[in-house]
Amino acid sequence: MFARSPSSSRLQAALTLFPVACVVLSVYVGGVLWAAGLSLTRSSMLPNYRFAGFTQYINLFTNARWQMSLANMALFAVIFIPVTLLIAYTMAAMINRGVRGENALRTIYLYPFAMSFIVTGLVWRWLLDPTFGVADVARKLGFESASFDWIVNADMAIFTIIIAAVWHSAGLVMVVLLAGLRGVDDDLWKAIRIEGIPAWKAHLFIIIPSIGASIATALVLMSLTVVRLFDVVVAMTGGGPGIATDVPAKFIIDHMFERQQVGLASAAATTLLLLVLVVAVPLLFLKNRRKGVAK
Amino acid sequence: MTIANGPTPVRSSKFAAPLSRVLVYVLLIVIAVVTLTPLYVMIVTAFKSMEEIRTGTLLSLPHSFTFEHWWKAWSSACTGLRCEGLKVGFVNSLLITIPSVALAISAGAITGYALSFWRVRFANVLFAVLLIGGFFPYQVLIYPLVRITSTIGLFTSLAGVIAVHVVFALPVVTLLFRNYFATIPIDLFKAARVDGAGYWRFFFSILLPMSVPMIAVAGILQVTFIWNDYIVGLVFGGINYAPMTVQLNNIVHSTYGEREYNVEMAATLLTSILPLIVYFTSGRWFVRGVASGAVKG
Amino acid sequence: MTGVQLRNLGIRYGQVEVLKGIDLDIPASEFIVLLGPSGCGKSTLLNAIAGLQDVAEGQILIGGHDMTSVEPKNRGIAMVFQSYALYPRMTVRGNLSFGLKVAKVAKPEIEKRVAHAAKMLQIEPLLDRKPSELSGGQRQRVAIGRAVVRDAGVFLFDEPLSNLDAQLRSDLRVEIKRLHQRLKSTMIYVTHDQIEAMTLADRIVVMKDRVIQQQGTPDEIYNRPANTFVARFVGSPAMNFLNGVIRGNEAVVDGEVVRIASAVSSPLADGRKVIIGIRPEDMAVQTDATPQGLAVEVDVVEPMGPEKLVWCKRGDIGLSTKAASSSSVKSGDKIRLGLTEDRLHIFDVENGTRL
Numbered sequence: 032m033f034a035r036s037p038s039s040s041r042l043q044a045a046l047t048l049f050p051v052a053c054v055v056l057s058v059y060v061g062g063v064l065w066a067a068g069l070s071l072t073r074s075s076m077l078p079n080y081r082f083a084g085f086t087q088y089i090n091l092f093t094n095a096r097w098q099m100s101l102a103n104m105a106l107f108a109v110i111f112i113p114v115t116l117l118i119a120y121t122m123a124a125m126i127n128r129g130v131r132g133e134n135a136l137r138t139i140y141l142y143p144f145a146m147s148f149i150v151t152g153l154v155w156r157w158l159l160d161p162t163f164g165v166a167d168v169a170r171k172l173g174f175e176s177a178s179f180d181w182i183v184n185a186d187m188a189i190f191t192i193i194i195a196a197v198w199h200s201a202g203l204v205m206v207v208l209l210a211g212l213r214g215v216d217d218d219l220w221k222a223i224r225i226e227g228i229p230a231w232k233a234h235l236f237i238i239i240p241s242i243g244a245s246i247a248t249a250l251v252l253m254s255l256t257v258v259r260l261f262d263v264v265v266a267m268t269g270g271g272p273g274i275a276t277d278v279p280a281k282f283i284i285d286h287m288f289e290r291q292q293v294g295l296a297s298a299a300a301t302t303l304l305l306l307v308l309v310v311a312v313p314l315l316f317l318k319n320r321r322k323g324v325a326k
Numbered sequence: 327m328t329i330a331n332g333p334t335p336v337r338s339s340k341f342a343a344p345l346s347r348v349l350v351y352v353l354l355i356v357i358a359v360v361t362l363t364p365l366y367v368m369i370v371t372a373f374k375s376m377e378e379i380r381t382g383t384l385l386s387l388p389h390s391f392t393f394e395h396w397w398k399a400w401s402s403a404c405t406g407l408r409c410e411g412l413k414v415g416f417v418n419s420l421l422i423t424i425p426s427v428a429l430a431i432s433a434g435a436i437t438g439y440a441l442s443f444w445r446v447r448f449a450n451v452l453f454a455v456l457l458i459g460g461f462f463p464y465q466v467l468i469y470p471l472v473r474i475t476s477t478i479g480l481f482t483s484l485a486g487v488i489a490v491h492v493v494f495a496l497p498v499v500t501l502l503f504r505n506y507f508a509t510i511p512i513d514l515f516k517a518a519r520v521d522g523a524g525y526w527r528f529f530f531s532i533l534l535p536m537s538v539p540m541i542a543v544a545g546i547l548q549v550t551f552i553w554n555d556y557i558v559g560l561v562f563g564g565i566n567y568a569p570m571t572v573q574l575n576n577i578v579h580s581t582y583g584e585r586e587y588n589v590e591m592a593a594t595l596l597t598s599i600l601p602l603i604v605y606f607t608s609g610r611w612f613v614r615g616v617a618s619g620a621v622k623g
Numbered sequence: 624m625t626g627v628q629l630r631n632l633g634i635r636y637g638q639v640e641v642l643k644g645i646d647l648d649i650p651a652s653e654f655i656v657l658l659g660p661s662g663c664g665k666s667t668l669l670n671a672i673a674g675l676q677d678v679a680e681g682q683i684l685i686g687g688h689d690m691t692s693v694e695p696k697n698r699g700i701a702m703v704f705q706s707y708a709l710y711p712r713m714t715v716r717g718n719l720s721f722g723l724k725v726a727k728v729a730k731p732e733i734e735k736r737v738a739h740a741a742k743m744l745q746i747e748p749l750l751d752r753k754p755s756e757l758s759g760g761q762r763q764r765v766a767i768g769r770a771v772v773r774d775a776g777v778f779l780f781d782e783p784l785s786n787l788d789a790q791l792r793s794d795l796r797v798e799i800k801r802l803h804q805r806l807k808s809t810m811i812y813v814t815h816d817q818i819e820a821m822t823l824a825d826r827i828v829v830m831k832d833r834v835i836q837q838q839g840t841p842d843e844i845y846n847r848p849a850n851t852f853v854a855r856f857v858g859s860p861a862m863n864f865l866n867g868v869i870r871g872n873e874a875v876v877d878g879e880v881v882r883i884a885s886a887v888s889s890p891l892a893d894g895r896k897v898i899i900g901i902r903p904e905d906m907a908v909q910t911d912a913t914p915q916g917l918a919v920e921v922d923v924v925e926p927m928g929p930e931k932l933v934w935c936k937r938g939d940i941g942l943s944t945k946a947a948s949s950s951s952v953k954s955g956d957k958i959r960l961g962l963t964e965d966r967l968h969i970f971d972v973e974n975g976t977r978l
Contacts (some may be wrong), residue, residue: 043525044444049438050498052452058493059459062470078473079565091444122357125350138609139358142365145605145612147554149571150598155362156373157587159354159383198361206613215511258463262556266575284557293469294336311461513708516675517769521722522696525757531721 037326051140063304070298075291089296096274097299098284103189107278110259115247116199119204124234126205126211137209140202148199152266155195156182185275188268192276194265200256204249211245212238251314258307279303330400372396372592380463381588395586399593405573406565412596419553419600422569423486427548431541433492433500439529440543441500442507443515446483453504460497467494468561475562482564490562491552499544502580507533538613550601568595625699625776625809627672632681632775641667645681652774654803654810656820659830660856663973665813666781668830672753672811674698675778686776696726698777698944701770705782709754715741715765715926716750718773733772737911737932743805744798760791773818773940777818782813784819796822817857820843829842829853851975854968856898860932862900862968869895874969877937886967887978896978898970905966906944908933909950909959916959917942921952 073083091097122140126133143151158164161180169177181187215238222231239246261280268276270285279299287296363385371379372395373388401411408414443451471490472481480486510533518528532542559569568576574597578590605612634643642664649655654940657665672683674695683691690698709718711713714739723733741747744764770778779800786793800823802914803810814820820827821841829836829844829852837849848854854862867874869891872884875932876899882900882962891897906912919942931946935958946952969978 040525041444041446044440044449045446047436047440048446048452051433051456051500052448053333054496055452055456055459057474058467060456062467062474063462065470065473066466118357122354125354128350130351130354134609136358137613138606139361139454141612142602142605143361145550145601146598147556147571147601148557149554149575150594151593153590154368157591158364158367163379163587164384168385173381176432193571195409198364202361202434255461261465262571264557266578269579280463280465284468284561287465287469288561297469300463300469303465305465306463307463308458310430310460315457315461333767424730510707511708513704513706514710516670516673517708518710518721519675520673520695520700520702522694522725523721527725532712535748559866 065195065303066297067324069294070301072294074294074297074298078293079131083294087294088302090295091302094295095276097279097282100277100279103276103278104260107193107260108254109189111193111200111257112250112253114193114251115201115204116200118197119249120166120207120208120234120239123208123212125163125237126209137202137206142207143189143199143203144198144203147244149264151195151199152192155198156267158193159194173300182268183272185272186251188272188276192260192263192267195267196256196260196289199263202255204253207252208242208245211242211248213239214245222267251311253308254314258303279301330339368591368595368598372588372595374588376584376586376588380437395588396596398586399553399577399596400591401575403589403593404580405568405576412570412577412593414574415568415570417568418563418567419571420460420560422487422491422563423549426488426495426552427545429488430492430495430499430548430552431544434494435503435534435537435541436486436529437496438501438507439501439533441504442527443511450481453500456497456500460501464494464557468557470559476504482562482566483592484567487558487562487567488557491555493550494558499548502544503540506537510536539611542608542611543614546604546611549604553601626653627677627777627811628684629672630682630684631667632668632683634667634676634677640679642671645835647828647835648811648836649793649811651809652807654812654823654825656802656824657811657813657830658814658817658820658827658856659816659836662832663830664833665830667833669779669781669811669813672777673700673702689736690978696722697856699775700777700779701773701775702779702781703766703783705756706783707766707786709762709765709769711754714751714767715746715757718748718754718765718886719769722769722773727921736772736774739852740768743771744768745801754882759787760795762786763791763795764798767799771802771806776808777934778808778810779805780810780814782814783812784814784816787823792819804907810904817859821857827857829856831856847977848900851898851900851970854970858902860903861905862902863942863944864897865901865940865942866972867897867899869893869897874899876917876960877940881962882964882966883967883969885965887969889978891969896972897973898975900968900970901962901966903932903943904945906965907940907963908944908946908950909961916961918957918959921956921958924952 048125069078071083071089072078073081073086080172093314126136130136146154159179159182160167161178161183164179166177166179170177182191219237219241223237228237244311259280260278261284264270264276266279270277280303281295283303286292286299329421365487367384370385371386373391373393374382375388375392378386381421399411402409402412405412405415440446441453471493475486477482480489514532515528518532519573522602523531554571555569556571556575559572563569563572576591577593578585627649629645629647629649630694631639632642632647634642634863635821646669657666657668667676670972674690674693681691681791683690684701685698719737719740723736728736737750738747741750744767745762745836746761746768748766749757749761750773754765754953757765759855763786766783783799784795787795796819797809799812803823812819812823813938819843820953824841826838826840827844829950831852837844837853838849839849844857848857848862852865855864865876867876867881868879870893872882872890873884874881874897881899917937919932919937922936924932924946925932925934926948928948930948933944933946933950933952935942935944938965942960954968970976
């Protein structure tokens with residue numbers, strides 16, 4: 032129940048919102064619509080408003096590089112999200128049991144999040160360098176024939192990016208899941224123990240369903256990472272070898288500025304946007320509905 | 327949702343067989359070591375000479391600790407056309423980050439306030455659009471923003487970069503503040519009205535002082551996020567206002583001839599120092615920020 | 624001094640009519656309590672008087688002036704909230720002086736009023752502390768102090784004692800009464816606790832389902848309740864109710880004959896069904912058969928200290944009565960309960976109104 036607000040204050044509130052409303056309208060609504068509109072034109076270097084129907088989209092989806100980008104993004108999502116969730120959940124579950132030095136551990140696990148994705152990419156590029164990286168460590172330890180050249184291997188390079196991304200994100204996801212686990216009623220644990228349910232079953236069937244909100248949050252955060260993947264690719268592989276690690280975000284930026292095919296890039300951007308909306312909005316909806324029910 | 331502030335007491339109501347406890351600690355420590363290794367390698371490599379790098383391994387310690395590579399990265403590395411090192415980028419990053427964070431927080435707090443207590447008709451719609459907009463991939467918005475900033479004449483200017491950062495930060499910061507303000511009991515607001523506090527009076531005298539923790543959290547998160555940004559700086563900063571991250575990438579990827587790994591790692595470290603300091607000193611706030619942002623979704 | 628009048632007040636939340644046709648006349652310096660269960664509309668009414676709630680129709684007059692659309696700060700009111708609502712980042716002094724600063728009162732005057740209120744509520748040693756450093760009782764005193772400094776003609780209390788434990792509640796109850804005697808301001812007090820209402824009020828307004836059930840002094844409310852709701856709501860343990868049928872000057876209750884002549888205002892028709900109410904303390908435990916006694920069996924005896932509560936059964940009917948603490952009544956005893964004729968309350972069986 033809101034207290035009655037005098038009309039003068041309501042006016043002031045509306046006025047304060049005005050600049051933000053302008054920004055939102057011009058950028059988030061207008062800009063996006065304009066970009067989507069551009070995808071239907073022949074624009075190359077500058078906007079060219081000659082209507083081209085869905086030509087750009089056809090060009091887009093027959094473009095080998097775009098196909099590779101999409102495939103990479105899909106592969107990334109399918110591996111990155113479950114792996115990170117698993118690692119993060121295991122860490123969170125262990126810490127939730129009560130360990131000494133929790134603060135120190137948490138500080139260590141979360142610090143990668145404080146590093147730029149560029150830094151992350153560059154460091155892991157160095158770590159996984161075929162000549163000087165982890166393979167070198169193995170070789171100098173005695174494993175003469177050890178080699179790890181994924182990063183220059185067209186088929187495996189994408190996995191190096193996944194490794195870097197998992198390192199960067201696991202701590203954050205762990206913190207989110209830990210917050211959820213901490214919200215689980217102590218009595219629930221006691222009931223589980225009394226009933227003698229084995230640990231893995233307890234987590235899988237009882238605990239995880241009851242922290243749905245945290246998991247949804249973690250999923251949202253990770254999905255955003257997947258879609259926005261750009262910096263780490265630029266830093267680690269530059270999209271290579273060749274186009275082996277290209278991702279949609281990079282495809283768009285490259286075509287917008289370097290290759291100067293604004294129409295094509297806009298089509299790609301619009302596609303990406305639709306993808307995000309299809310995935311993220313239902314998740315949001317679910318979260319809010321849960322909140323509403325909980326109230 | 328709150329996070330316990332210290333280590334929780336050992337919960338004996340969970341699966342506490344002694345062997346599994348040892349296993350837990352071992353696993354956690356192994357993960358910690360793996361997490362720390364990249365940082366270790368960065369530091370160690372930055373001190374070695376190229377000879378040491380070739381003959382030793384990633385993990386071996388340097389023979390002597392020389393800062394010459396650090397110095398080179400800072401003042402003479404080539405970041406594109408210029409070879410003045412990262413110090414230029416450092417200054418740019420400061421010039422970009424500080425105003426952006428200040429403006430983003432101000433805008434977010436004021437907007438969150440306007441959305442919380444006052445029934446403005448279009449406010450809910452605005453907020454919903456803003457939230458959804460927060461999910462848009464940057465790439466969709468980059469080109470329209472390029473055109474808009476060009477038209478206003480802000481493209482490749484400092485003000486332009488700051489403006490774009492603020493635009494991108496608005497959804498998250500507004501959400502944080504609005505959610506926080508939603509927890510303020512309505513009676514407090516009523517008491518202030520009875521006392522005669524108007525719109526801005528309530529905001530500055532009562533609400534803001536109560537929001538210091540939230541401001542700290544939002545500030546820390548945004549400083550980290552904006553400092554570490556690459557794409558906005560790349561597109562909107564142009565040559566004059568390239569932040570450290572852009573310069574760093576240039577140093578590493580545009581070297582002709584032999585790559586100087588030690589200088590590269592030094593450069594990487596220099597770029598990370600500020601966010602790492604912010605992170606390690608703010609500890610608890612960081613976590614709290616993430617957790618409260620997590621509740622938002 | 625400032626009285627408050629509500630004329631035909633109506634309040635709506637959107638399309639839903641929350642209050643309608645409320646008429647209330649509160650003379651200056653009166654301590655009036657709005658009493659009722661949650662959801663009865665008492666807080667809504669209080670908020671409307673404060674100016675925090677929009678009014679759809681009708682008028683609110685404070686001190687003779689129409690204040691229906693005036694901002695809270697200009698109505699000459701002060702308000703104390705259930706949750707204290709103290710400004711958390713200000714000291715006690717800051718909390719007390721904030722409203723005055725906003726109203727641009729001169730500094731010396733502010734200091735004078737703050738000192739005066741602090742002395743009155745014995746919070747002088749707390750002036751430089753922050754609310755988080757105070758106990759619940761101390762916080763509520765500060766909240767009251769904040770109202771006192773406003774020098775208002777009308778004080779509004781929104782269930783101010785509900786968040787306090789029993790001991791503190793009775794301490795502060797006395798403080799509030801003392802405050803009223805000292806300041807002589809008009810005080811409008813909202814609560815669901817009938818003990819607070821009975822002890823504090825000059826007059827009580829009992830509300831249920833957004834309708835005023837009865838207005839009257841505590842004595843009137845207790846001894847002449849206007850309907851079964853008021854009768855049941857006030858008084859602990861609650862009034863006993865029995866179903867009866869009129870027969871001439873008497874009523875037949877479960878086979879027993881009960882004289883009711885002096886309890887009704889006018890004679891009632893034969894065969895009419897009525898509800899007969901009697902308070903536990905008005906039923907006496909009789910050890911010998913008397914003309915007006917109901918035979919019951921003792922179910923549970925609760926020793927309360929100063930007296931004993933005796934819960935009895937007569938078939939399906941449950942009755943409660945009070946016995947002296949020296950009484951030896953125990954569970955299983957068969958006793959008779961005497962019904963004093965002039966302590967009976969007769970109600971209509973359909974709508975519960977007093978007959």
